[in-house]
Amino acid sequence: MRTIICLRLRRNRRGISNIIVVVLSLVIITVIVSNVVLWSYQMNQLDWERAREDIRITSVTRGTLPPVWFMVQGEYKINRGSRTGGAFTDTQTDNGVYETFLEATAAATYALDMNGTFVIDVFTYPFAYISTIEIQMKYRASSTEDTWFLLAYNWASRTFSNNGFNNTAGDPSPTTWDYYAVDITTQWQSYVRSDGTMYIKILDGQAFMGGKEPVTPPIRTSIDIDFLGVRVIGDWTILTFRNNGPIPSHIVSLWVIDSTSHRRYDADAVVNPGETLSYLRTDIHLPRTQYTVKAVTEKGNIAIYFGG
Amino acid sequence: MCKIVRNKRAITPVLSNVLMMLIAVAGMSIALAASYVITTNLHDIMGERLTVEDVWFRDVEISIYLRNTGKVPIQLAAVYINYTAQSFTPLKLDVQSHGWLNITYSWAPNLVYHIKVVTNGGTQIANYYMSPA
Numbered sequence: 543m544r545t546i547i548c549l550r551l552r553r554n555r556r557g558i559s560n561i562i563v564v565v566l567s568l569v570i571i572t573v574i575v576s577n578v579v580l581w582s583y584q585m586n587q588l589d590w591e592r593a594r595e596d597i598r599i600t601s602v603t604r605g606t607l608p609p610v611w612f613m614v615q616g617e618y619k620i621n622r623g624s625r626t627g628g629a630f631t632d633t634q635t636d637n638g639v640y641e642t643f644l645e646a647t648a649a650a651t652y653a654l655d656m657n658g659t660f661v662i663d664v665f666t667y668p669f670a671y672i673s674t675i676e677i678q679m680k681y682r683a684s685s686t687e688d689t690w691f692l693l694a695y696n697w698a699s700r701t702f703s704n705n706g707f708n709n710t711a712g713d714p715s716p717t718t719w720d721y722y723a724v725d726i727t728t729q730w731q732s733y734v735r736s737d738g739t740m741y742i743k744i745l746d747g748q749a750f751m752g753g754k755e756p757v758t759p760p761i762r763t764s765i766d767i768d769f770l771g772v773r774v775i776g777d778w779t780i781l782t783f784r785n786n787g788p789i790p791s792h793i794v795s796l797w798v799i800d801s802t803s804h805r806r807y808d809a810d811a812v813v814n815p816g817e818t819l820s821y822l823r824t825d826i827h828l829p830r831t832q833y834t835v836k837a838v839t840e841k842g843n844i845a846i847y848f849g850g
Numbered sequence: 851m852c853k854i855v856r857n858k859r860a861i862t863p864v865l866s867n868v869l870m871m872l873i874a875v876a877g878m879s880i881a882l883a884a885s886y887v888i889t890t891n892l893h894d895i896m897g898e899r900l901t902v903e904d905v906w907f908r909d910v911e912i913s914i915y916l917r918n919t920g921k922v923p924i925q926l927a928a929v930y931i932n933y934t935a936q937s938f939t940p941l942k943l944d945v946q947s948h949g950w951l952n953i954t955y956s957w958a959p960n961l962v963y964h965i966k967v968v969t970n971g972g973t974q975i976a977n978y979y980m981s982p983a
C-alpha cells in the first residue's frame with residue numbers, strides 16, 4: 543500500500559505541492575482562528591464577569607459608626623463590693639445577659655468600686671485621627687437611691703479621674719435598662735496609654751464622694767451590667783461594601799463628590815462573594831453637605847451611595 | 851556536474867523548482883505577516899474596554915475621568931458632545947491606568963448632554979449626563 547502511494551507521488555509531483563500548500567494554509571488558518579477564538583473567549587469571560595459583578599455601598603459614615611467597641615479584657619477588679627453573678631464576658635455584648643455586682647457594707651454605708659482593663663486598637667485607629675473617646679454602659683440597679691460614676695485612669699496624674707469628661711455629675715440609678723455614656727472630650731490622650739490601654743472604673747455615689755449615703759436608712763444596691771465598652775470617635779470615613787455577586791470584587795478607586803468638588807482616592811479592597819466589608823479611610827473626609835460616594839471596581843462597575 | 855553539462859535540458863526543471871520554492875516561501879511569508887497583522891488588529895479591537903468613572907462639569911470645560919479596564923493600551927481618537935466632535939487633550943491609557951480627559955466646552959446648567967468617546971481601535975462609549983444647576 544505504502545509502495546503504491548510512493549509510486550503515485552513520484553509520478554505526479556504536483557500532488558506533493560498541492561498537499562504542502564493545503565497543509566500550510568490550514569496551519570495559518572488554524573493559527574488565526576484559534577488566536578481569535580481564544581482572545582474572544584478571554585474577552586467574553588471579562589465581560590461575563592463584569593456583568594455578574596454586584597457590589598454595593600451599604601453605608602458611608604464618619605467617625606465611629608458603625609460602632610467598633612473595645613471591651614473589657616478580663617474579669618473586673620473589685621475594690622469594694624462583690625460579684626454575685628455572671629462573668630466579664632457577659633458585659634462584652636449588649637444582649638440581655640449581664641454580670642451582677644453588690645455594694646459592700648462598711649460602717650452603715652454601702653459602696654461599690656471596681657475597674658476593668660480595656661485596650662483600643664491603636665494600629666487600626668491611630669492617635670493622630672482620634673478626636674475623642676466615649677465610654678458607654680448599659681445597666682440597671684436594684685434601687686433608685688444612688689448615683690453611678692464612670693472614671694478613667696489618668697496616666698499623667700496616675701489617678702482615676704473624670705476630669706475633662708462631658709458628664710461629671712454621674713447617672714441617677716435606673717431600675718430598668720438604661721444607657722449611660724460619657725465623652726472624654728479633648729482630654730482623652732491623658733487617659734489612654736501609648737499601647738491603647740485604658741482602665742475604666744465604676745463607682746457608686748458613696749465610693750465616689752466618700753461621704754454618707756444619700757438616703758437614710760441606707761439601701762444596699764446591686765447593679766446588673768449588660769454592656770460596658772469604649773469606642774473611639776475620629777475624623778475618618780468608614781465605607782461598608784456588600785458583594786452580592788458570585789465573584790470577588792476588587793475596588794480600585796473611590797470618589798467623593800459634592801456640589802463644589804470631585805475628589806478621587808485610590809483604593810485597594812477586595813470583597814469576597816456574599817461578604818460585607820467595613821473599609822476605614824483616614825484620608826477621606828466627608829462633606830457636611832449632600833454628597834455622592836462612588837466605588838469603582840477593577841472590572842469597571844460602579845457602586846453609588848448618596849449621603850449627607 | 852558532468853551530467854548537467856551533457857544534459858542541458860535538466861537545468862530548466864532545477865531552475866523552475868527553485869523559482870517555485872522562492873515564490874512559495876515569499877507567498878507564505880506574506881500570508882503569515884498578514885495573519886499576524888490581522889490577529890493583532892483583532893486583539894486590539896476586541897481587547898478594548900473603557901469605563902467612565904466620573905464626569906465633572908467645570909467652568910468652561912467638561913472633564914471625564916476614564917479607566918482602561920481592557921487588556922490592551924487605549925488611545926483616544928475622538929470625543930463627541932451632542933454628536934459634534936470636540937477638541938480635547940490627547941490621552942493614552944495603559945491597561946488599568948486612568949486619567950482625566952479635558953474637553954473645552956461651554957455647557958449650560960440643567961441640561962442633558964450626550965457624550966461619546968471613541969478610541970483608535972473603534973471602541974465607543976456613550977451616555978447621557980446632566981449638567982449641574
